[in-house]
Amino acid sequence: MLTSQRKKAILDALERDGQVLAGALSVEFGVSEDTVRRDLRELAAEGRLQRVHGGALPASPAVAPLAQRQDMDVAAKQRVARKAAAMIEPGQVVIVDGGTTSALLVQCLAPDLQATVVTHSPSVAVALAAHPSIDVVLIGGKLYKHSLVAVGAAAVEAMSHIHADLYFMGVTGVHAKAGLSTGDFEEAYVKRALAQRAAETVVLACASKLNTASPYRIGELDLAQTLIVDAGADARLVKPIEKAGLTVVKA
Structure with a gap:
């Protein structure tokens, strides 16, 4: 699975479930947890999610000036x-x-x-x-x-x-x-x-x-x-x- 595909799947899961867990995603995608954490870091840097211990939550849009x-x-x-x-x-x-x-x-x-x-x-x-x-x-x-x-x-x-x-x-x-x-x-x-x-x-x-x-x-x-x-x-x-x-x- 390509990085872009994983990221889309992560965002889809967040919208559907309200949270994602890095361990579960690594099993689902067949990649290491380090790879999933890197995906989460990059999405967080883009303001697409909020990282928490063990996974991520949807990010609030209400943090603009x-x-x-x-x-x-x-x-x-x-x-x-x-x-x-x-x-x-x-x-x-x-x-x-x-x-x-x-x-x-x-x-x-x-x-x-x-x-x-x-x-x-x-x-x-x-x-x-x-x-x-x-x-x-x-x-x-x-x-x-x-x-x-x-x-x-x-x-x-x-x-x-x-x-x-x-x-x-x-x-x-x-x-x-x-x-x-x-x-x-x-x-x-x-x-x-x-x-x-x-x-x-x-x-x-x-x-x-x-x-x-x-x-x-x-x-x-x-x-x-x-x-x-x-x-x-x-x-x-x-x-x-x-x-x-x-x-x-x-x-």
Whole structure:
């Protein structure tokens, strides 16, 4: 089997099964595990998959720079954002993550909504500055420019004093076995800390993030209680997530 044929078979298996194991592939292809690992390395370098111990998972497409991500899946993100905004009740304290879907979420808030939004995203805070009845608490720290959010020890320390009703979490990967993931180590730590400060964590994701993984794991799926995904998501991708215990709401 040619290298190109093996790589296509690997990608087909990832789409079908959600993961591949190097040992099983070496038996299937009749080549050494070193050969399979080389194929996986090359595919990972192309951004086609995410390598993990013993094999690989589908790679998330949502790791591009912010300016590029703003133009990805816009209609789906708007539907997710509207559904998320409708969950907020008057008087609640709500944590809003950074990211493109969160930016749309704050645009959907009713002008008469009275609530408190806690965020480590300067963009989210500025977007809410003109809202007449929402108090904004901005968490500071080192600016992670890829997502325009504050990270680091100062941010985590500030979060420890918060008790929120809801946390709207942005992720780049949602996988039934690999859990919730993102593209930056410090950002993963901050998201995990924020989830611990809220009564309910709601993950916001368009369909392209389902059954994918990024380099840094935020936590297992049970770190959250609810996933909001656009209605166009394939049922085959949603079912394993529901089976793992997460409530899936389609927007």
